[in-house]
Structures are given as structure tokens and as C-alpha cells.
Amino acid sequence: GAVVSQHPSRVICKSGTSVKIECRSLDFQATTMFWYRQFPKQSLMLMATSNEGSKATYEQGVEKDKFLINHASLTLSTLTVTSAHPEDSSFYICSANRDSTYEQYFGPGTRLTVT
Amino acid sequence: ELKVEQNPLFLSMQEGKNYTIYCNYSTTSDRLYWYRQDPGKSLESLFVLLSNGAVKQEGRLMASLDTKARLSTLHITAAVHDLSATYFCAVNDSNYQLIWGAGTKLIIKP
Numbered sequence: 001g002a003v004v005s006q007h008p009s010r011v012i013c014k015s016g017t018s019v020k021i022e023c024r025s026l027d028f029q030a031t032t033m034f035w036y037r038q039f040p041k042q043s044l045m046l047m048a049t050s051n052e053g054s055k056a057t058y059e060q061g062v063e064k065d066k067f068l069i070n071h072a073s074l075t076l077s078t079l080t081v082t083s084a085h086p087e088d089s090s091f092y093i094c095s096a097n098r099d100s101t102y103e104q105y106f107g108p109g110t111r112l113t114v115t
Numbered sequence: 116e117l118k119v120e121q122n123p124l125f126l127s128m129q130e131g132k133n134y135t136i137y138c139n140y141s142t143t144s145d146r147l148y149w150y151r152q153d154p155g156k157s158l159e160s161l162f163v164l165l166s167n168g169a170v171k172q173e174g175r176l177m178a179s180l181d182t183k184a185r186l187s188t189l190h191i192t193a194a195v196h197d198l199s200a201t202y203f204c205a206v207n208d209s210n211y212q213l214i215w216g217a218g219t220k221l222i223i224k225p
Contacts, residue, residue, distance in 0.1 A: 032211060043203060043215045044158075093157050102146060102207045109157040 001027045004096050006107035013084055013114055021079045021110045023094030029074035030096035034104060035067075038091045050077045084114040117142050117208050121216035129224055131193050136219045138187040138204035147187045148213070149178050150203045158203065161189075194223045 003026040013019050023033055032051050036044040048069050050056040056069035066088075068080040077096075081088055091111055095104035118141040128134055138147065146165050150158040162171045164180035164187060171178050175198065177190045187204055201220045205213040 034212070041220075043217050044213075046212060049210075049212065091155075097211060102211055103148070103160075103163055104213060106150075106158045106160075111155070 002105040004105045004107040010111045018082045023077045025075045025096045028098045032097040033077040034095045036093045086114045089114045117214045119216040125220045127222045136189040140185045140206045144206035148205045152201045196223050199223045
């Protein structure tokens with residue numbers, strides 16, 4: 001168990017549009033979900049921590065109005081990139097904690113390309 | 116502030132050789148993780164190390180943890196081409212968040 005899915009796996013959008021990425025825990029309840037972005041040849045950068053039913057906690061330098069996170073249920077968190085620009089092009093990865101464990105289970109990632 | 120340092124950042128080696136990747140972290144942490152990432156893919160969990168002296172092995176990979184030295188090692192034995200990937204270590208901070216190393220890109224030549 002402990003499978004996390006993401007949808008879509010790849011998305012290409014035009015500058016100025018918004019894109020929603022879904023992260024689902026398929027076989028467990030996730031109290032906490034995390035959103036990362038990864039640029040080529042770099043490590044993961046934590047964007048925000050999302051707790052079910054409450055507002056996400058954003059890391060310093062991450063614009064909360066641009067990267068909208070909603071964690072409406074114990075199995076679903078969404079990241080919406082609003083008014084996307086080419087510099088938002090990146091690999092976005094979500095992860096989820098199972099209750100009472102520290103370990104994070106990672107989704108397969110979403111490749112966003114903004115043209 | 117908890118920091119994680121990996122070295123080397125890049126490693127090119129021949130098949131059949133042994134090598135070790137090192138992961139140092141700056142303050143006490145409950146656990147240490149090793150992940151593998153293939154190009155264009157997400158992370159695959161390799162090992163979770165929970166206590167001082169912990170050693171885990173899976174195939175040609177073996178990970179160990181020395182909490183006193185704040186050091187973990189990932190040892191590769193008799194490397195094969197399929198192990199080519201980027202390897203990350205990470206530790207938990209007090210807020211359940213993972214603090215990541217920069218990654219080690221491993222290239223194994225046939």
C-alpha cells in the first residue's frame with residue numbers, strides 16, 4: 001500500500017492560463033500532503049505543506065496567490081498554478097504522509113510546460 | 116537550521132566496481148531516507164533508516180546510519196548499468212518536512 005497518484009502527468013499550457021494538478025492518496029488517508037517543484041539537475045524544493053481542512057503553509061518565496069493549494073479531503077490535494085508563465089515550467093511532485101508516520105510517499109510527478 | 120550535504124554530487128564509474136555515496140546532516144534527526152530518481156521520473160524510496168547503527172540492504176545497495184556522526188552511507192557493490200540514476204538522501208525535521216541533499220548523479224558505464 002501507500003500509492004500516490006498525480007494527474008495530469010504532463011501538461012502544456014499557454015502563458016496567462018491556469019493549470020490544476022491533482023494529487024491523490026489511493027489506498028490510505030493523508031493528513032498532510034506536500035508539494036515540491038524540481039528544476040532540471042536540482043534537488044526538490046518544498047513549495048508548501050497542505051493539511052486537510054486548513055490553509056496550506058507556504059515556504060518562503062513561494063507566492064500563495066499564484067500557487068493555490070486546496071486539501072479538501074484526506075485523499076485529495078490540488079495545486080493550481082494561476083496565470084502561468086514560462087518560468088513556472090517545472091516538474092511538480094506531490095507527496096503524502098500516512099497518519100502517524102513520518103515517511104512521505106511520492107506521486108509520479110507532473111511535467112508542466114508553459115509556452 | 117537542518118542542512119543535508121551529499122557527496123559526491125557526480126560519480127561516473129565502471130560496471131563491477133564498488134563505491135560509496137555519503138550523506139551528512141547538521142543536527143539531530145529521527146530518520147534518514149534514501150531515494151532514487153530516474154530521468155524524468157519521480158522518486159522511488161530505497162531505504163528508511165531509523166536508528167543508530169541501522170543497516171539495510173537491497174540487492175547491490177546497502178545503506179547505513181551513524182547518528183552520532185550524523186552520517187549515512189549508500190554503498191554500491193559490483194555496480195551494474197541499471198543502477199545509473201540520481202540518488203538523494205533526506206532527513207526529517209521536527210515539522211515532518213524532509214530536508215534534502217543535493218543529489219548524487221551516478222553514471223555506470225558498461
